[in-house]
Amino acid sequence: MTITTIPPTPLHHGHRVLMKGNEAMAEAAIRAGCDAYFGYPITPQAELLEWMARRMPEESRPFVQAESELGAITMALGAAATGARVLVSSSSPGISLMAEAMSYMAGAEIPMVLVNVMRGGPGLGGIGPSQADYFQATKGHGHGDYRVPVLAPSSIGEAMALMADAFELAEKYRTPVFILADGTLGQAMEPVELHFREPPRLAADWALTGADGRPPRVVKSMHLEPEDLEVHNRHLQAKFAEITAREVRWAGENLDGAELVIVAYGTAARVARTAIARARDDALRVGLFRPITLWPFPSAALAEVAARARGVLVVELSAGQMVEDVRLAIEGRTPVAFEGRTGGMVPTPGEVLDALRRLRGTTAGDAAEPTKEARP
Numbered sequence: 001m002t003i004t005t006i007p008p009t010p011l012h013h014g015h016r017v018l019m020k021g022n023e024a025m026a027e028a029a030i031r032a033g034c035d036a037y038f039g040y041p042i043t044p045q046a047e048l049l050e051w052m053a054r055r056m057p058e059e060s061r062p063f064v065q066a067e068s069e070l071g072a073i074t075m076a077l078g079a080a081a082t083g084a085r086v087l088v089s090s091s092s093p094g095i096s097l098m099a100e101a102m103s104y105m106a107g108a109e110i111p112m113v114l115v116n117v118m119r120g121g122p123g124l125g126g127i128g129p130s131q132a133d134y135f136q137a138t139k140g141h142g143h144g145d146y147r148v149p150v151l152a153p154s155s156i157g158e159a160m161a162l163m164a165d166a167f168e169l170a171e172k173y174r175t176p177v178f179i180l181a182d183g184t185l186g187q188a189m190e191p192v193e194l195h196f197r198e199p200p201r202l203a204a205d206w207a208l209t210g211a212d213g214r215p216p217r218v219v220k221s222m223h224l225e226p227e228d229l230e231v232h233n234r235h236l237q238a239k240f241a242e243i244t245a246r247e248v249r250w251a252g253e254n255l256d257g258a259e260l261v262i263v264a265y266g267t268a269a270r271v272a273r274t275a276i277a278r279a280r281d282d283a284l285r286v287g288l289f290r291p292i293t294l295w296p297f298p299s300a301a302l303a304e305v306a307a308r309a310r311g312v313l314v315v316e317l318s319a320g321q322m323v324e325d326v327r328l329a330i331e332g333r334t335p336v337a338f339e340g341r342t343g344g345m346v347p348t349p350g351e352v353l354d355a356l357r358r359l360r361g362t363t364a365g366d367a368a369e370p371t372k373e374a375r376p
Contacts, residue, residue, distance in 0.1 A: 022047035028163035031196035044183035045117035073098040083207030089115035103142025107221030111170035117186035120344035128344015129183030134321035168199035249292035258287030275352035299329035
């Protein structure tokens, strides 16, 4: 029997094609100039690795399926220390294993992009979509006083665009950068406009490229003298403050005149859009505030938006994590409610609409509508 392999459709800039989220992110990384990829297969991001396994050799660039997530991230550390543009991808339990190396890279100021296509947890959990890694991504992942930029796309097209931005941020600030997606975004297929961008290369005068006639360079995260480590930490904190001042991103929809505001990102924001459309039938004026940088969180912008609303509803695919940053931003000036599902379950537009109705009843001073029966 003869098996005929049909080559994939060429992905030309400007074309409109149907792509799976994982594959689109992988191709966007290649077009952004990714020099090397390291990973280990885990659902629901395996297609990203599979795409890189085919495409990186076609581009004569290194692809390595490591023996484990620990191997993948430490190989990436070594490659990125030479100034290479490096991508790593995994899903929640695999990302957990990478925490130590991420702290090393933050401490040594080594740029890299890490994609997390989140699944339900804790532990091995399940393979359904989740946003329960918000704390892990935004609060430092590994040990020590550090943060890394976290970008959260809500569509496949946006995920492709943010890939180039992630490499640019990583190299501009010499830091790891997270792209935080979820299983729905990784597995879904959407028509996307192919608009690729390769960020310009910055002079990596810190990278380990061989001391050919220049003073030797050292890339490290260890500072044995407490005074030296404190000086280094102050330098890092100043960098994090600069990122916070310069790199906040968010998007708003239907916020003018909104009496209630939903705060959501990723897949949850897509569910929220449908709920907002249905809310018009209830004469509810609802807007959407969508953080794109989960760190730095758009606290000032959200506080301004919330000040004009009667209530804020946070929708997440988790037991409630981003809701803490929302409450910190609003500082009790506007009521904040929460609606979420866990374990790979996704809130429905109907559930979000019910939560909006309850919030409206509470903020209007009326008796809230009866709540739904508790889920088993």
